[in-house]
Amino acid sequence: MMVSLENIHKSFGSLKALNGVDFDVPKGEFHALLGPSSAGKTTTLRVICGLEKPDAGSVSLFGRRANDVPIQGRGLAMIFQSFALYPHLNVRENLAYPLRRGGVPSDEIKKKIDQIAEILGIQHRLENLTTQLSGGEQQRVAIGRALISEPRVLLLDEPLTNLDAKLRDAMRVEFKRLHRELGITMLYATPDQLEATTMGDRISVIDDGKIIASGTPAELYGAPPNARVAQLVGSPPVNLVPFERQGTNASSIGFATLGETGPDGSVCAIRPHDLVLSPEDPDFTGKVVLAEALGDVNVVTVEAANRQVRAVLSGVNALRTKVGDTIPLKITKALFLPVGEGVAPLTKQKPT
Template sequence: MATITLSNVSKDYGGGPVLRGIDLEIREGEFVALMGPSGCGKSTLLRLIAGLEEPGGGQIHIDGRLVNDVAPKDRDLAMVFQSYALYPHMTVRENMSFALKQRRLPPAEIKAAVEAAAVKLGLTNLLERKPKALSGGQRQRVAMGRAIVRNPKAFLFDEPLSNLDARLREQMRYEIRKLHRELGATSVYVTHDQVEAMTMADRIVALNDGTIQQVGSPQDLYDNPANLFVAGFLGSPPMNFLDATLAPDGALVVEGQTLARVSPPAGPPPTGVASGAVILGLRPERVALAASGEGVPARVDVVEPTGTGRVIHLGLGAQRLKLFIMDTRPLAVGETVGLIVPPGAPLLFDPATGTRVG
């Protein structure tokens, strides 16, 4: 197990900065997800840790050792790629043992390591097959097994589940997390999928435009997002954002109606909201339908059954929002329903900067 420390790390390929002054400490035995949209710099950051790219500035330490100029093979890290990267002419056993043979380990030790990893991953009956005779999920398990047998200081996962269908992704999420608990190895996992980040990570590093937006536990980022980017990236359906006015008494006025109330500001409002203009963030599952004739009126535009509940698309004047409800009452398109926003549900953001202000 290893600690990984990044200090003011940057990267520029010549067309503008890809990473801008990244500071991050990954603790021993921790599972950290680097999460963000395509182009945010998460895969570049992983490649810098692995040594496949050189940083433009800053320092990378593994277990306290500066590794900026250390070759990838000498960093004692194992990578699992999206593309599996298996040797097609080799059997599963040969693929998993290849790196150990390169180290010239005793054959008995190699055999024991491969078979132990195969048991963990359910590959025992597939050891003599070649990759072409395996499913996508089996190939990914082989790629993981090849990494496990090396007993590295840390595992680096670069979107390893992107090529799998939804059911296999769910299965592999479970298997990767289970393996992490069993091995206790430091793991860094790159993903654009917020479900993967939320369900697997001890901590999430939310990246956008080459900068860290927020670091914390999945639940903390979900409940207490630092800005509009983090709030909108996590959650399905995503958070609603409404243009609102914050009155001195704490009333949040949307389209001329008081949709919710918050505690009145304790002091001068932050720069950018002095006029009372805010962006109101509401999680779809934290807004309720009122009893008939009560609540703030909104128009039903679309009803989407999901099996476990329903996503209701609503019109509130010129603005739109979604609800996720378990309520089974009949709803018709065009019908007017009432909304109730409970205390604690509203999140407030500065419209000028996107920063969380309440």
């Protein structure tokens, strides 16, 4: 394994940031670390790269224990949310900085800068100050400075947070291209499930300082181990509703028979994409209180049985649906899941 964490604990005074973190990142993988704000993502990356020392547990890099290995000897590079560029230096000097610190000869530095600038498409910006660049160009410089020392693992701490939506889309594609072309192992921390599921080969879900699930995007979306994971993976967020289980099929679930919980303490998880218009055979009807037309689909919030659920509807009739309409919906798939820690209250649940 390129990175392996075993039972990592880290506290800052009375605040317990990490509470037994375990996961592995094999060679060449794009691994996403997904979790909400303050879940422990940044602390995990800082422990891996050596900026923080764990209170307990083992950090292994490339098959060897690395708890006491200095930062410079770990073979890692990290890209921060803030880019952390030197504003008084031009792009060339920002890229050269880690090489000069490492004593690399000047002719080799020039060669490496030209190579990485061409890969990232910033060769025409080498003489510009970083303050003269767009957000996307600054991000490319930050990537270049991290990659130029040829690290074995690249750590990325919410690198797209400060970019606008269009640039985030473009940079997701850019990161996957770089991963594919360079074959470098990447560990990417993000609170954005879309980034995690579209970019990650595998995802580790972190919440409250613990890894609560690991798997491929398809596994975590289609078969989450509990309701908390279902909440964190998927967009729009999953609908969680209490129920009285009358059977194991989706057809046995109706809003008219909802109770507080299932007999085994489970909840019913219904993805918004698994609710469809069904005038002939509905499971329930509800009043539309919000409609968000997104081109080929209509994301509607429906009030039924004193609670709200969201549905992603497609087709001509769906696009005509508007606020105030009463619509019939059928559940095509439902998951019965244990609640898990950190699940929002289910009583009169509102969409997040």
